[in-house]
Amino acid sequence: MSESIKPMFRKIVQCFTALVFTVFVSNISAVAAPDGKAIFQSNCASCHNPLKDATGPALKGVDGRVPSKEWLHNWVHNPSAMIAKDAYAQKLFDKWKPTVMTSFPSLSDEEIDAVVTYVNSVEPPSKGPAAGTGAATEQPEGTSSTGNWIYALVTVILLTLAFILWRVNSGLKRVANEKDGVPNVKEIPFYRNKVVIAITVILVFIFAGYWITNGAIEMGRQQNYQPLQPIYYSHKVHVGINQLNCLYCHAGAEKSRHAMVPSTNICMNCHKQINEYTGNEEHPLVTAEGKKIDGTAEIQKLYKYAGWDPVKKEYIRDEKGNIKATPVKWVKIHNLPDHVYFNHSQHVLVGKVQCQRCHGPIQDMDEVYQFAPLSMGWCINCHRQTQVQFTNNNYYSIFEKYHEELKSGKRTGVTVEDIGGTECQKCHY
């Protein structure tokens, strides 16, 4: 028996050691090894696709094509220099000119290798019924709703029963009274009962008043407004998953009162290369109504607006050479009344307010909805609580009194309200 135990024990120890080692090693590699995918997406993806030719060649299997690993490193660090002296590089340039690849001198050899590993690992998306994941989740929860019905039915039956019994009871009472010769009190139907009427009127008044007042206050406000857009543009995919900077598209946010919805040529900066949605497994696109969305088809819609011919990979132009683009008629979600002046740059650049403070978790929204009520009370509250960049911005040096108070400790901070941020003509003129 001991003999049989021994090998077993040894096996366990071996396995355990191996496990510990693997975990240890893999941990190390997780810390040290560069994330090829991230580097690829932030540096290479605007010109390269792993599987298809774009501005630059498809990168899968690049290590097999090029003369050597070293060559590849040198190329990435300084392509122009390579073109000047290396024959293979020359050939490559001839094929892809006039575009010369951007040099990335800051990428280390390991990082380049990691990118290569990543692009090699990318598989073409399998076609067919592989993506049938949503079916199971759409099971209707029949049981609980049937239960509700039964409860309602029982309640109604019981109430009817109670009513019948009450009527029978009073009928019997009448008969008994008649029998005993006691005069019956004239019965008043409940709907003519003054107490009932009074209570009903008061209740109706309170509830209707509440409802009307609320409705009036809410008039024109549309918190949680989430309209269908002409293109299913997912902020989650762009900002949440691919980490795009908000200001890349909404360039006006730091310059103008309008944050600006980007024009199609801004979209096309990236989408000249990115012509399909490959993240279906990672993040399937679904509308609020549960309809599945084909990301690639949405990109095709963009091409139609942008006047881009995806086959020829060039813009469609009229005889004067102007791109035949049409603007996308997005549905405006965040609406302020005409008499409100709101300036994005004031808040974003001067106030250093994060976009999410008003627009909510935009990085998690596939379809954008209005997060904040955008009511005046909401604005004012923020102005009351928010500290201005008082000591960091030299503009505020003119508020000498506040600076003195801050120095003497009489004041801990200066809110927007303190510098007049709740006055009418800061927003209404």
Added chain:
Amino acid sequence: MSQKKYWKGLEELNNTEAHQEVAANEFSEPLPFEMSDNLLNATTPRRDFLKFLGFSTVAATLAASCEMPVRRVIPYAIKPEDIVPGVPNYYASTFVDGGDYCAIVIKTRDGRPIKVEGNTLSSITKGSTSARVQASVLSLYDKARLRQPMVDGQEATFDAIDRQVKDGLASASQPIYLLTSTILSPTTKEVINQFLAKYPTAKHVIYDPVSYSGMLLANEASYGKRALPSYHFDKADTIVSLGADFLGTWLSPVEFSKQYAATRKVTAKNLKMSRHYHVEGHHTTTGASADVRATCKPSEMGAVAVALYNAVTTGAAPSLSTKGLNELVTKAAADLKKGNGMVVCGSNDVNVQTVINAINSAIGANGTTINWAVNSNYRAGIDADVAALTEAMSNGQVGAVLIHGVNPVYELYNGKKFAEGLKKVPVTVSFADRMDETAQQCKFVVPNHHYLESWGDAEPKTGYYSLMQPGIAPLFKTRAYQDSLLMWAGATTTYGDMWKQYWTSKLGGESNFDKALQDGIVEPAGDMPTGGATFAGNIGTAISAIPTKPTDGMEVVIYEKISIGHGGMWSNNPWLHEMPDPMTKVTWDNYACVSPKKAKELGNELTSITEVDTAKRVIKLKVNGQEVLLPLIAVPGMHNDVVAIAVGYGRDAKVGMAAKSGTDKWGNEIGGKNVYPLTHMVGQTVSYHAPVTIEKTDKTYDLAITQTHMSYEGRAVVHEFTLEEFAKNPNELLEERKEEIGPFTHQPWGEEANEESMHTEPEKAAAAGAAVLLDEEGFRKNATLYPEYVSPGIHWGMSIDLTACTGCGACVVGCMAENNVSVVGKREVMRSHDMHWIRIDRYFSGNPDEPDTIQTIFQPMMCQHCDNAPCENVCPVSATNHSSEGLNQMAYNRCIGTKYCANNCPYKVRHFNWLDWNGADCFDDNLYEDYRRDGMNDDLTRMVLNPDVTVRSRGVMEKCSFCVQRLQDAKLTAKKDGRPMKDGEAKTACQQACASDCIVFGNVNDPESAVAQIRKNNKERVFYVLEQIHTLPNVNYLSKIRNTDKIVGGNEATDWMMKEHI
């Protein structure tokens, strides 16, 4: 002199019943509901109450359940690189209207021009503008502009027209004439030369709607140059103007106003001030600004010039028709002889202008104040040439006429003859932007771009250039007339290419060109060279040709209004129509101005000669066999035998809705009369005055006058001193103010009731280096029970110099453009419903029966942004309240229209939106229409609206906001850069428009700011209107200083106001 009596109009002076009524009433018309006893005593039955309750509940529910419309946000398809939506772009360009010139900067928002400002880089206009320059942006969006070329009144294509015109020109057997206004553009002159070279029989004829031929010809005779010199009003110590309205309409008022104002910035320490003598027949703003003014009939103007010449050269005493004229000439001659003088004259008579040249030569003005080294090119038109053309046309000796920039059928004294002549010309082409009177008579109309759509240039003074670049692509199928000329001359280049090539090669390279285009101007470095000229004219002949005595009887003067000018596209500009004339305060019409005395003689009862009653008597004027019926208006300061009428009115319906003359929908006559036909040729030039006979009629005509809309009921709101008085005792105003507010600077109770502080005042004053210590701070704190507003950061303040203000109205139009101020139209102006945020109050003093005694003060009046504002306290919903920056804020969306604020405002600067002027109302079909001003609400015209300013809807109050959108923008720019705001970064629209720099604006908390400096260094002239009622205005005024020794007395019989109020 501060105790002098001022009156806004004759009704105030005479305190007529109608005036008392207007002054006492809150509103000028009865309110639109009956205030019956029944209404006041009515009890509401329970059932009615329930009905109302039910209705309002249902209404509210329905309203609340309304669905929000789906709004779209549509970005650019391809965004132009240089446009950031919401951020304005500025392009330097040039305003040109015939010979009128102004260097400008176009403000475009999201690709459309919305405002025009002066270009400060120009050494000529120095950032100034005029009312017309400000209003020119509205003309860009004029609905009446032609949208495509026309042939025989039918729409046509450029190709078809080019073919026909080319054929017509090629086959013309008679000479071809190109008839234009003065052309300032050097490249256009090249184009014209190319055209003339192609057609050897072609001639270029220039004329100006309001002619300066007399000056040009006189200069040719006197100096051998058919040109105009550069005037330097800023270098003049004595200015004598014989009928030249150089601050309003004469040559280049924008430039001259700036120069003139520079000589009139008086402080107690700097008492240097030019002296301005003025002689005229009617009453202009220039005359109103003058230090010494006398009136004469226009026919005597020549005699005045001769008398002045004699007085200057021989010292001969003048013997003119009035004592006032004699005195003025004697004094003026004495001052002119001291040097640095200049004489300008508005006459179009060659002989008179020759005498003026002789005077200027005699006093050595040439080379000092009048510069012959650099010519002005503002006018080049010769009347005789166009007269000859008219003659040739009616004789059938003209093969083709191409007309640009002028409208001879309307503007010529013999316009009818010109129109008939046109019929005999085989090829007639007009480049007019609309179907004006001449274009209607032309076969081809090839509309030119608006100047804001054009490439171009200007050479206002020889060697001083200004480039013109478009602020927007052409809105319609129009074509630059230079392109048409080039095309017909067979050239292959376009004007744009030619223009660019011209300037690139002239400036030496692309980068220089870019810089010039960005600056908008190309000027030689350094100061303008000055040079004189030797008078070589025949003064004897000139003098002998001038009549020594005025003609008998009444005379008519045909003049240009500051607003509408010579007519043209301005006649259809609602902003300019609504701008009250500086002198008469009349909007939307032309009329016959006469003196109050004459008005009485013409049999007008007092109420209708004054301004309260809108119905004015219509008179019939007969001039040279022409008859015209016009309403009569009494203007103090007019010569008793002169009647003055403005041109620019009486337009054809196709010129535009606002310009149209005829009858309106309700059968009322509108649009005034064309009085160009009342002018006539005298010798070589057109004369703008003539003998007239006047008949009264029984008809009346309504005029919309604004001056009586707001009354101070005689309280002293302006202060005026002669320079001499001011020099003698600069502290007089301070003493007066101290008398008013001194008793309230200390609290009679509490801690501050410190006897000592009162007694130590003289010492304190001595320590502060002032003769009078005015404890403004004490007054601010202690003269009220209301708490004090503190301004921890910025405190906005404005200073307005009454000495510099000429009443020109540029600020009024600038404000309308910046702040989307509604145009209400004549009918509503008559009901006091005008919406101007800034008005220019005009005060007369003197005896209305003696025009030479009349002195005038202009006072721009807008919201005073009181720190203790009476309007704020009475608003039941706090829609108007105070900001920590000293602004009196008006929140439109909170206003419920009680009008209490307007009632309680002592300055009467609040305006209520009685009707839906602009479609901002939430109810459909509520838009006010009067079929004249309605073009303002056209989708095209609405493109001029400033997107940063709310368009106010019916039922809310509005008033000057100190251009808060600009203040916020300036603050934001500074914040973004992380630096304190610079003085002058925030400018109000009125300040920027002002050609005389009389408005200064800034942060008074910053002791270095210009406005704080003025209040400190010029405190002897500072005053606040109605300061004694402790409104603590944030607008201060600087007293009017007049460089005269003549004190205008009041009239014993009408001195009631002084007795009552002072």
